[in-house]
Amino acid sequence: MIIAIDGPAAAGKGTLARRLADHFSLALLDTGLLYRATGLKVLNSGGDPADVSAAAAAARALDPEDLKNPELRADGAANAASKVAVIPEVRAALLEFQRDFAKNPPNGAKGAVIDGRDIGTVVCPGADVKLFITASAEVRAERRLKELQERGLEAIYARVLQDMKERDARDSGRDVAPLKPAEDAFFLDTSGLDAEAVFATALDHILKQNSFG
Numbered sequence: 001m002i003i004a005i006d007g008p009a010a011a012g013k014g015t016l017a018r019r020l021a022d023h024f025s026l027a028l029l030d031t032g033l034l035y036r037a038t039g040l041k042v043l044n045s046g047g048d049p050a051d052v053s054a055a056a057a058a059a060r061a062l063d064p065e066d067l068k069n070p071e072l073r074a075d076g077a078a079n080a081a082s083k084v085a086v087i088p089e090v091r092a093a094l095l096e097f098q099r100d101f102a103k104n105p106p107n108g109a110k111g112a113v114i115d116g117r118d119i120g121t122v123v124c125p126g127a128d129v130k131l132f133i134t135a136s137a138e139v140r141a142e143r144r145l146k147e148l149q150e151r152g153l154e155a156i157y158a159r160v161l162q163d164m165k166e167r168d169a170r171d172s173g174r175d176v177a178p179l180k181p182a183e184d185a186f187f188l189d190t191s192g193l194d195a196e197a198v199f200a201t202a203l204d205h206i207l208k209q210n211s212f213g
Contacts, residue, residue, distance in 0.1 A: 001026060001111030002102050002126075003206070004119035007133035008168050008179060010140035010147075012190045012198050016133060017115040019199045020206075024113075027105035030067070031116035031123075034059075034094045037066045039080025049083040059084070059093035064106050091176070098123045117171055120182035129206050132181035133198070135191040137164050 003020055007013050014030060021028035038059045039049045047054035071077055084090045098114065102124050105112045114123065120130035135143075141161035148155040171179035181187055186205050190198050 001128050002124050003113045003129040004124050004127035005113065005115045005131045005133060006117055006119050006181065008140065008171065009164065010144045011133045011135045012195065013115045013133045015195050016198055016202055017113045020202065021113040023203065025109065027107065027109035027112040029098065029101050029112060029114045031098055031114060033067045033072055034062065034097065035081035035085045036072045036077040037062055037069065038090060039084045040069060040071055040077045041066060042084065043076060043080050049080040052087055052089060055084040055087050056089035056093060059090040062097055095123065117179045118177035120185050121180060122177045128210060130182045130185035131202055132185040132187050134189055137161060137168065139191045140164055
């Protein structure tokens with residue numbers, strides 16, 4: 001059982017993915033961590049994330065356990081991620097990682113929930129369930145601002161909103177695997193919904209479309 005969840009930043013994908021993985025006892029993969037984990041792996045080995053051979057080797061050697069490293073949330077990992085993400089060899093290796101995770105979920109899980117930008121369109125076009133989770137840029141900026149403030153970081157709403165819109169434009173306009181709903185995806189706008197309502201709506205759709213529970 002593969003559940004593909006796509007959508008822009010701060011739409012609620014991560015929270016929903018965790019809830020569905022727990023509910024159905026499925027493995028969970030947050031693909032946004034893959035580039036951070038790759039960059040961090042290079043840094044921890046004393047290499048340069050911009051070095052093609054080092055970054056590609058780190059991507060090929062990535063293990064699901066690497067995604068549990070608490071250092072992934074730090075700025076160093078974020079900066080390294082931006083450098084490795086532009087390397088085609090890294091993107092190819094991580095695409096293979098995602099597909100292998102879906103085909104062979106870790107710890108004997110009977111399937112996987114995969115959260116990202118191009119899961120239903122590129123990574124797992126044959127997924128049993130495809131969800132596209134979105135919300136207005138203004139709502140997502142408010143959520144991200146709250147998240148940053150809870151982490152003790154200073155942030156200004158106008159700047160967060162501008163960054164959000166710029167990221168949306170990059171994700172949707174890129175030539176390779178742009179952010180867009182799969183043709184058969186269930187579209188869910190979370191702008192006026194709390195996490196509980198989002199989960200209930202998604203779960204209702206999944207149970208209506210499939211015979212598992």
